Amino acid sequence: MENDAANLYCPNELCQAPNPITHSFCQRCSTSLPKRFLWAVADGQNLGNPGEILATRYLVIDKYILLDTKPGYLPQTPDPEKLQSIRPYLRLIPYRLHVPQVYGVVSLSNGSQGQDILLLEKPPLKIIYSATSFDVQLCGELTTAWREATSMRQLNWLWQIAQLWQPLASEGVASSLLTPQLLRVEGSLVRLLELRYEEDSVVSLAHLGEFWQQLVSTAKPAIAEFVKEICYALIKGEIHTAEQLVKVLDKGLSTLGRSQSPAITIATVSDTGPSRQRNEDACYPPSGSIISKPPHSSALAIVCDGIGGHEGGNVASNLAIETIQQQVQELTKVPYDHIDPNSLLEDLQRAAAVANDKISQRNDSESRQGRQRMGTTLVMALPVAHEMYIAHVGDSRAYWITRHGCYQVTLDDDVASREVRLGYAIYRDAIQQGASGSLVQALGMSPSSSLHPSAERFILDEDCIFLLCSDGLSDFDRVEQHWETEILPLIHGKTDAMSVVERLLEIANTQNGHDNVTIALVHYQFKYSEPQTKPQFVLSDISDMATVSSVYPAKTLQPKTEGGYHQKTQVIPDTQPSKRPNFVPLQLIILVGLVLGAGLLGTLWMLNGGIFGKKENEPGVPTIKNTPLEKSEPAVGSSTPSDRLDLIETATDIQLLTNTSPPQQAIAPAGSILRILNSQVITAQQQNPDQLLYVRICSVGDGVTSPTNLSDPLAPIQRNPAVKAGEVYKLQLSEYQKLSQAQDISTPSQEVIAKCQPQPNRTFAPSNQRESGSKQTKPRYHTE
Numbered sequence: 001m002e003n004d005a006a007n008l009y010c011p012n013e014l015c016q017a018p019n020p021i022t023h024s025f026c027q028r029c030s031t032s033l034p035k036r037f038l039w040a041v042a043d044g045q046n047l048g049n050p051g052e053i054l055a056t057r058y059l060v061i062d063k064y065i066l067l068d069t070k071p072g073y074l075p076q077t078p079d080p081e082k083l084q085s086i087r088p089y090l091r092l093i094p095y096r097l098h099v100p101q102v103y104g105v106v107s108l109s110n111g112s113q114g115q116d117i118l119l120l121e122k123p124p125l126k127i128i129y130s131a132t133s134f135d136v137q138l139c140g141e142l143t144t145a146w147r148e149a150t151s152m153r154q155l156n157w158l159w160q161i162a163q164l165w166q167p168l169a170s171e172g173v174a175s176s177l178l179t180p181q182l183l184r185v186e187g188s189l190v191r192l193l194e195l196r197y198e199e200d201s202v203v204s205l206a207h208l209g210e211f212w213q214q215l216v217s218t219a220k221p222a223i224a225e226f227v228k229e230i231c232y233a234l235i236k237g238e239i240h241t242a243e244q245l246v247k248v249l250d251k252g253l254s255t256l257g258r259s260q261s262p263a264i265t266i267a268t269v270s271d272t273g274p275s276r277q278r279n280e281d282a283c284y285p286p287s288g289s290i291i292s293k294p295p296h297s298s299a300l301a302i303v304c305d306g307i308g309g310h311e312g313g314n315v316a317s318n319l320a321i322e323t324i325q326q327q328v329q330e331l332t333k334v335p336y337d338h339i340d341p342n343s344l345l346e347d348l349q350r351a352a353a354v355a356n357d358k359i360s361q362r363n364d365s366e367s368r369q370g371r372q373r374m375g376t377t378l379v380m381a382l383p384v385a386h387e388m389y390i391a392h393v394g395d396s397r398a399y400w401i402t403r404h405g406c407y408q409v410t411l412d413d414d415v416a417s418r419e420v421r422l423g424y425a426i427y428r429d430a431i432q433q434g435a436s437g438s439l440v441q442a443l444g445m446s447p448s449s450s451l452h453p454s455a456e457r458f459i460l461d462e463d464c465i466f467l468l469c470s471d472g473l474s475d476f477d478r479v480e481q482h483w484e485t486e487i488l489p490l491i492h493g494k495t496d497a498m499s500v501v502e503r504l505l506e507i508a509n510t511q512n513g514h515d516n517v518t519i520a521l522v523h524y525q526f527k528y529s530e531p532q533t534k535p536q537f538v539l540s541d542i543s544d545m546a547t548v549s550s551v552y553p554a555k556t557l558q559p560k561t562e563g564g565y566h567q568k569t570q571v572i573p574d575t576q577p578s579k580r581p582n583f584v585p586l587q588l589i590i591l592v593g594l595v596l597g598a599g600l601l602g603t604l605w606m607l608n609g610g611i612f613g614k615k616e617n618e619p620g621v622p623t624i625k626n627t628p629l630e631k632s633e634p635a636v637g638s639s640t641p642s643d644r645l646d647l648i649e650t651a652t653d654i655q656l657l658t659n660t661s662p663p664q665q666a667i668a669p670a671g672s673i674l675r676i677l678n679s680q681v682i683t684a685q686q687q688n689p690d691q692l693l694y695v696r697i698c699s700v701g702d703g704v705t706s707p708t709n710l711s712d713p714l715a716p717i718q719r720n721p722a723v724k725a726g727e728v729y730k731l732q733l734s735e736y737q738k739l740s741q742a743q744d745i746s747t748p749s750q751e752v753i754a755k756c757q758p759q760p761n762r763t764f765a766p767s768n769q770r771e772s773g774s775k776q777t778k779p780r781y782h783t784e
Contacts, residue, residue: 006051006059008033011072021059021067022132032481036068037061037136038103039123041194045108047117055106058119061136066119068103075104077429078116086118087423088171088195094411094421094454096122097400098164099192102426124184124191126404139184139191143214150528151220152256152386153188155535156459158212158227159249160190165208165242168195174203178211187404188461205245209234222534226252229537238539250341252535253459257386258337259532262460263525264293264383266301267497269505270518273472280306280313281470281518282321282376290498293383298332300325301381301520305396305470307442308374316374316444319362320355327351328382336385344384345455348391352378352443352453356393359444369702370669375444378453379410381466381522388466388524391455394442396518397474399483400458401465403491406483410454413441418742440652440744446670450651450743463491463525472517473508482507490523497523646679649748650701654739656729659694663730666723671701673748677728682736691733697723 007018010026010033017028025032038058040047048060057073058066068075078086092099103121124139142157149157161177168174173195176182182193209231216228230248233239239248270287272279284302285291293299304320306313331347355378363373377394390398395412411417416436419425430436441451465487473479486503489495501519508517650672657663668674674695676682682693700723723729739745 006053006069008035008067009070009072013072016072021069022129022134032477034071034477034481035127036071036103036121037123037125037127038066038068039100039120039193040064040066040106041118041120045117047108055108058106065123065125065136065138074432075119075428076106076116077426078102078105078118082116083423083425086426088168088173088197089120090420090423090426091171092167093417093427095164095167096411097407097409098160098190099168100194103428104426120194123193124186126186138193139186141180142183142185142190143180145185146215147218149220150461151222151530152253152260152461152528154215154219154227155223155249155252155256156188156461157185157190158230159246159253159459161208162242162245162249164190165205165245169203169242171195172198174198175201175207178203178207187402188459189402189404189407205234205239205242206237209239220530222256222531223252226535226537233537233539248537251538253386254337255533255535256531260386260526260528262383262386262527264299265497265523265525266291266299266520267501267523268301268518268520269501271505271509271516273516274509274513276516278314279516280308280317281472281516282306282314282317283518283520284321284325287518298329299383299522300328300332301466301468301522303379303396303468303470303518303520304443305377305394305472305516305518306374307376307439307445308372312368312374313376315362316359316376319359320376320378320443323355323358324351324378324380327354328380332382339384341387341457344389345457348380348382348389348455349453352391352393353448353451356443356448356451360447363444373445373702375442377439377470378443379468381468381520383460383522383524386460386526388458388460388522389455390458390466391453393451393453394439395437396468396470397479399467399469399479401467401483401487401491402462403488406480406487408479409456409458412437414439422738422742424738446651460524460526461528465490465524466522467504468520468522469504470516470518472512472515473504473519475512475514478507478511497521646676647698647748648674648676648745650674650745652744654731654744655735656695656723656731659728659730664721666721666729668697668723668729669701672723673698673701682733693731693733693736694728695731696728697725700725
């Protein structure tokens with residue numbers, strides 16, 4: 001469509017010129033013009049006719065399809081009290097390849113009341129451009145596209161639904177996978193138009209089996225009987241879990257994949273860039289390489305972005321490359337038909353952990369502390385038969401490019417992504433906050449016990465490209481801007497892999513230019529023919545798997561496996577109390593009440609004189625009625641770490657407030673030990689999220705406090721001062737709970753507890769000495 005009255009405004013704040021909506025670049029300043037098509041969750045409301053402008057910025061394309069004509073402005077965000085209603089979208093951000101994400105809201109006037117309409121970005125759309133117009137349509141429903149798909153793609157679609165079942169069931173939105181109007185396909189990808197909530201209903205795998213039954217009659221002959229048997233097993237309850245269902249579908253895909261012979265080409269390039277003195281990135285194969293499989297027996301691509309500036313980021317990135325390449329080389333010697341996908345995912349995560357330990361040991365052996373410690377990001381791709389395995393730590397990215405779109409398949413390990421994953425903010429709002437781009441984890445910065453590499457796999461049934469890159473290219477959306485013109489031609493056979501990476505390097509250096517640039521391109525070519533061998537459903541294949549209930553009530557999660565790595569960033573369990581109360585015997589309540597009452601009376605007696613005499617309130621700390629800020633501590637060794645709610649150790653840099661008026665921000669670096677002076681607030685039955693915790697700094701850690709504004713890497717950094725040992729600071733209870741849930745704070749060991757004894761009363765002075773140090777353009781650990 002084309003609307004002469006509608007303009008697309010330049011996002012460059014120094015320009016903001018109106019442009020025809022069909023243009024890709026601003027006609028005044030040549031800035032790229034992003035076209036953000038949105039899906040409005042309007043529940044049947046009339047948003048206007050095509051061509052009309054909604055709320056002075058959103059062009060109505062079709063009934064519920066909008067185009068943001070002012071992409072340089074932040075969209076309206078939901079009110080904080082309304083975030084709860086959209087939490088499933090936020091918490092499912094690790095699955096944004098299939099689940100649309102919240103862009104913002106638009107307020108509509110409805111009589112005397114206004115109503116907020118939820119806007120979702122990157123919905124499943126088919127957009128056809130011409131020189132003077134474009135046509136926008138919804139992607140087809142899976143049930144409609146099913147008939148024309150190959151047997152490999154049909155099983156691939158079912159496999160993706162099986163992978164999504166548990167995370168969506170955990171959020172009470174699994175019925176979205178049973179609704180044909182919401183279940184769309186974009187090439188080989190299953191994508192949801194929006195989420196459908198179950199109120200108090202229960203969704204089971206039997207319902208999924210019934211839904212899939214309608215697909216059996218039009219399934220390809222090679223898999224029709226196989227799909228039919230799966231449906232029966234789901235309905236009868238013989239397949240109890242989504243994990244079992246995935247395993248069965250993997251068996252079928254493996255059978256179909258045996259007859260395929262993919263060709264793989266890998267090209268790499270790494271460059272210092274125009275603004276840096278040396279290259280701290282590294283890649284495998286080495287920069288300038290181009291390899292093919294066959295004739296090579298294996299194909300592996302790795303990109304690492306070193307952290308540490310002149311202190312050794314290049315050492316860390318090269319050490320990670322060397323270690324991981326050696327580890328994975330052993331894995332590729334195993335014949336494909338002997339590989340268990342879940343075991344391979346864990347092996348890739350374990351390889352990342354080994355590299356992490358080697359870098360950490362190097363740091364320790366050279367007595368590196370604080371900013372001197374070196375680290376690196378990691379992203380790697382390992383193609384195995386009809387699958388692509390991706391492992392990732394940090395903010396180096398992997399993109400999946402097909403004929404239908406460009407998809408970021410890794411989630412940055414930064415503060416903004418974590419806030420969204422926890423359900424605290426929508427992404428476009430989170431990235432505007434201070435230190436939003438600071439990393440929450442990287443290789444070499446902490447022990448492997450606190451490292452959580454992500455690893456996932458993708459079924460491939462068409463020609464595609466996986467692009468791995470450091471943020472020297474990915475910053476400022478350069479991949480999203482140029483994939484159609486620079487990368488897609490490779491799939492169409494109009495260019496070669498090395499020419500593509502060299503062109504992307506040129507774009508990174510000329511349009512970004514603020515950092516080193518490293519790129520690894522994996523071109524996967526797939527020639528498919530319908531198989532002669534049909535997959536067989538054998539119930540015994542899943543009999544060795546644990547049997548659990550196939551019924552998923554809304555907002556419940558299966559427990560995580562102890563001691564294992566996460567295969568994908570997990571949906572974090574909801575901490576909201578259950579609607580169903582837990583009944584406790586009355587006698588037990590009375591007994592506990594008597595014990596607590598006696599303890600409270602004894603404590604109050606001691607604090608108001610007792611055998612030691614009454615203490616004066618410490619200067620600078622507000623008096624909290626009946627709440628001592630200093631408690632008499634038992635002898636060291638008389639309690640275990642799990643008993644010590646008053647002592648915490650920071651796993652990352654956290655932000656505190658000084659005990660001054662007005663309060664100032666200060667940073668407690670990773671490894672700091674804090675004593676909570678009013679810890680009873682944490683365990684109180686009735687809690688006020690705005691209530692303050694008062695913490696004394698026992699010791700200051702060696703973590704790094706270097707937030708970076710990634711939206712402007714050349715801007716000066718506003719650095720908060722570090723805390724001082726012995727001083728008292730403030731922390732909101734809500735922030736404490738957020739840090740605890742994200743495992744950014746923990747209970748210290750007994751050895752550490754012994755070093756954190758109560759200090760005598762002292763006067764609290766403001767912490768106003770700023771930390772020295774040069775600007776870091778690569779963020780390490782975040783500040784809250």
